[in-house]
Amino acid sequence: MSRTVLMLPGDGIGPEIVAEAEQVLKKVNEKFGLGLSFESGLVGGAAIDATDSPLPAETLESARKADAILLGAVGGPKWDSLPMAKRPEKGLLGLRSNLELFANLRPAILYPQLASASSLKPEVVSGLDIMIVRELTGGIYFGQPRGVRELESGERQGYNTYAYTESEIRRIGRVAFEAAQQRGKKLCSVDKANVLEVTVLWREIMNDLCREYPDVELSHMYVDNAAMQLVRAPKQFDVIVTGNMFGDILSDEAAMLTGSIGMLPSASLNSDKQGMYEPCHGSAPDIAGQGIANPLATILSAAMLLRYSLGEDAAAEAIEAAVSKVLDQGLRTADIMSDDGKRVSTREMGEAVLAAL
Amino acid sequence: MSRTVLMLPGDGIGPEIVAEAEQVLKKVNEKFGLGLSFESGLVGGAAIDATDSPLPAETLESARKADAILLGAVGGPKWDSLPMAKRPEKGLLGLRSNLELFANLRPAILYPQLASASSLKPEVVSGLDIMIVRELTGGIYFGQPRGVRELESGERQGYNTYAYTESEIRRIGRVAFEAAQQRGKKLCSVDKANVLEVTVLWREIMNDLCREYPDVELSHMYVDNAAMQLVRAPKQFDVIVTGNMFGDILSDEAAMLTGSIGMLPSASLNSDKQGMYEPCHGSAPDIAGQGIANPLATILSAAMLLRYSLGEDAAAEAIEAAVSKVLDQGLRTADIMSDDGKRVSTREMGEAVLAAL
Numbered sequence: 246m247s248r249t250v251l252m253l254p255g256d257g258i259g260p261e262i263v264a265e266a267e268q269v270l271k272k273v274n275e276k277f278g279l280g281l282s283f284e285s286g287l288v289g290g291a292a293i294d295a296t297d298s299p300l301p302a303e304t305l306e307s308a309r310k311a312d313a314i315l316l317g318a319v320g321g322p323k324w325d326s327l328p329m330a331k332r333p334e335k336g337l338l339g340l341r342s343n344l345e346l347f348a349n350l351r352p353a354i355l356y357p358q359l360a361s362a363s364s365l366k367p368e369v370v371s372g373l374d375i376m377i378v379r380e381l382t383g384g385i386y387f388g389q390p391r392g393v394r395e396l397e398s399g400e401r402q403g404y405n406t407y408a409y410t411e412s413e414i415r416r417i418g419r420v421a422f423e424a425a426q427q428r429g430k431k432l433c434s435v436d437k438a439n440v441l442e443v444t445v446l447w448r449e450i451m452n453d454l455c456r457e458y459p460d461v462e463l464s465h466m467y468v469d470n471a472a473m474q475l476v477r478a479p480k481q482f483d484v485i486v487t488g489n490m491f492g493d494i495l496s497d498e499a500a501m502l503t504g505s506i507g508m509l510p511s512a513s514l515n516s517d518k519q520g521m522y523e524p525c526h527g528s529a530p531d532i533a534g535q536g537i538a539n540p541l542a543t544i545l546s547a548a549m550l551l552r553y554s555l556g557e558d559a560a561a562e563a564i565e566a567a568v569s570k571v572l573d574q575g576l577r578t579a580d581i582m583s584d585d586g587k588r589v590s591t592r593e594m595g596e597a598v599l600a601a602l
Numbered sequence: 603m604s605r606t607v608l609m610l611p612g613d614g615i616g617p618e619i620v621a622e623a624e625q626v627l628k629k630v631n632e633k634f635g636l637g638l639s640f641e642s643g644l645v646g647g648a649a650i651d652a653t654d655s656p657l658p659a660e661t662l663e664s665a666r667k668a669d670a671i672l673l674g675a676v677g678g679p680k681w682d683s684l685p686m687a688k689r690p691e692k693g694l695l696g697l698r699s700n701l702e703l704f705a706n707l708r709p710a711i712l713y714p715q716l717a718s719a720s721s722l723k724p725e726v727v728s729g730l731d732i733m734i735v736r737e738l739t740g741g742i743y744f745g746q747p748r749g750v751r752e753l754e755s756g757e758r759q760g761y762n763t764y765a766y767t768e769s770e771i772r773r774i775g776r777v778a779f780e781a782a783q784q785r786g787k788k789l790c791s792v793d794k795a796n797v798l799e800v801t802v803l804w805r806e807i808m809n810d811l812c813r814e815y816p817d818v819e820l821s822h823m824y825v826d827n828a829a830m831q832l833v834r835a836p837k838q839f840d841v842i843v844t845g846n847m848f849g850d851i852l853s854d855e856a857a858m859l860t861g862s863i864g865m866l867p868s869a870s871l872n873s874d875k876q877g878m879y880e881p882c883h884g885s886a887p888d889i890a891g892q893g894i895a896n897p898l899a900t901i902l903s904a905a906m907l908l909r910y911s912l913g914e915d916a917a918a919e920a921i922e923a924a925v926s927k928v929l930d931q932g933l934r935t936a937d938i939m940s941d942d943g944k945r946v947s948t949r950e951m952g953e954a955v956l957a958a959l
């Protein structure tokens with residue numbers, strides 16, 4: 246019963262950080278006798294350079310067969326002028342939609358050791374622990390029709406479609422209600438139901454679902470207010486559920502409240518619990534190849550992978566404890582460096598986690 | 603040559619705060635001999651209650667004739683279960699679109715006297731002065747088709763359309779480039795050009811326009827990154843230009859960085875410089891009728907009205923100076939109260955501004 250983990254390093258700092266996470270996975274594989282085997286593949290800009298496609302058929306095939314995927318990051322200025330269909334991001338979006346990874350879980354947690362990294366006052370963020378549940382395979386990211394057309398007047402118009410069906414809303418709603426049940430039992434659904442019809446339906450379905458989860462307290466918030474409340478008093482939230490586009494914006498905003506986006510993992514799951522795991526940060530082309538990127542978000546993504554897709558909680562906890570330990574030791578990559586920290590490279594941070602395991 | 607200002611108090615705290623701003627406008631009208639005459643009308647929930655329509659024909663007629671409009675706020679739980687077309691918000695949206703008020707200017711300024719109100723660290727926000735230019739009559743707010751339809755499968759789908767034409771993008775772009783010319787000469791255009799075709803066109807037109815404004819430095823940022831950067835280092839921005847939906851979210855986030863959204867005015871202009879002016883905050887139904895709301899955002903909106911639509915800079919500056927003076931005096935409504943502040947009511951704050959004039 247060998248289980249396969251597919252490594253997709255991608256672009257920018259992706260290869261550097263995935264290399265460290267791979268060492269960590271291999272170590273717990275041995276230590277806990279998990280019976281994992283590892284494969285790797287090309288996606289994003291790296292795949293474009295090698296095969297002219299951001300998501301080669303071979304990668305998609307391996308991804309379908311894998312039990313879980315660990316992704317670095319995709320994109321960079323090198324590929325920015327390519328037409329939409331050939332951009333690195335299409336590799337990521339293609340994986341999400343082909344594997345139906347509709348449930349994106351993005352925790353925003355403030356590590357006590359890194360509290361001073363936040364741009365917010367300590368009393369506003371200390372102890373912050375929010376989970377954002379973002380719908381990932383629908384909404385305006387995938388809505389049809391889309392494109393640029395010429396109007397009768399002769400000028401061009403760009404257009405996209407923001408659409409959700411009842412069943413798409415219901416399945417992400419369930420994931421969010423269940424997450425809330427396992428946490429603080431508070432769920433805030435974010436929409437723009439005072440303006441957008443699609444989110445009126447969203448709100449209606451969330452209200453429907455609520456009856457099945459009587460132990461969860463459901464509230465609704467408009468997206469503009471949510472963007473404000475995250476800045477004003479983020480600790481009012483437990484679980485937030487929202488659509489693809491609003492989730493993209495709010496999860497990044499929430500992540501940045503911690504001041505250490507280099508620490509935050511994410512999971513994208515389908516209904517078979519097959520999942521793709523990746524750091525919340527991007528490919529950071531400006532620091533790629535310098536060996537200074539923070540590998541911890543990717544290492545913590547590997548921990549999420551073990552927990553959510555493979556059910557290996559003990560191994561996941563071991564990794565998380567090891568990360569906490571290296572932070573306690575004062576080890577810091579450049580992005581989380583503070584006055585009393587000990588600055589280390591990507592590789593050194595990875596080695597320290599291995600040693601702590 | 604009498605010029606008319608239409609007062610639209612609206613809902614919630616709207617009537618209380620507009621009453622104070624009206625006193626202030628009347629005082630400068632006299633003092634500076636501006637020759638203004640004042641009218642008032644119904645909009646939003648107040649109009650629904652009286653006429654069954656959120657934007658009665660009479661109000662629209664007065665609005666068209668007015669040189670400028672001062673609006674309080676619309677909406678509240680009382681009208682939340684009405685169908686979309688009959689909601690208070692439709693009054694506001696109807697005014698914006700009927701008068702073609704496409705350019706929404708939302709400054710996010712940190713008043714030095716209120717620096718401690720921010721949830722961000724002082725060094726991150728001190729001296730903050732950003733201008734967000736939001737497109738207000740296009741994008742997904744007004745895009746067709748929209749609604750909820752039944753699919754062949756029998757389930758319902760909600761849908762909205764996010765669309766912009768070249769000319770819509772160009773006219774808001776010009777407003778933003780001109781605003782940047784009069785400020786720090788830096789313009790950041792926010793889009794999601796790695797995913798949404800409509801914003802690929804947006805970016806292309808902004809790049810085109812840039813050639814006509816060689817003194818302005820144009821940059822582009824994805825909306826998720828912008829939401830992060832506003833939290834991380836908001837002072838990196840001078841002017842931000844973006845579409846209607848992203849502008850709604852980012853301008854509220856930016857406003858909240860100051861911690862005193864009760865202080866922030868906004869202007870919505872058409873190409874004849876006719877404008878509607880309103881505070882950035884909402885109708886705050888929870889504190890309506892208690893006489894404790896902060897009238898300063900509305901009073902500062904009146905100053906913007908004098909400057910942008912009536913060209914009365916001296917009168918505008920007098921109001922702004924008076925507001926600064928009452929803050930120096932330590933007067934504070936509940937929302938901006940601090941340990942050493944002197945707490946005042948809505949009315950007392952209004953009177954203090956009048957006295958300072």
Ligand SMILES: CC(C)[C@H](C(=O)O)[C@@H](O)C(=O)O
Nearest residue numbers: 320334337338493796797826
């Ligand atoms: C790279 C981009 C397409 C992607 C998104 O917008 O979903 C990223 O921002 C993310 O949040 O994972």
Ligand SMILES: CC(C)[C@H](C(=O)O)[C@@H](O)C(=O)O
Nearest residue numbers: 439440469677691694695850
């Ligand atoms: C009340 C609502 C329709 C409005 C908007 O979304 O534009 C408000 O949030 C604003 O920003 O002025």
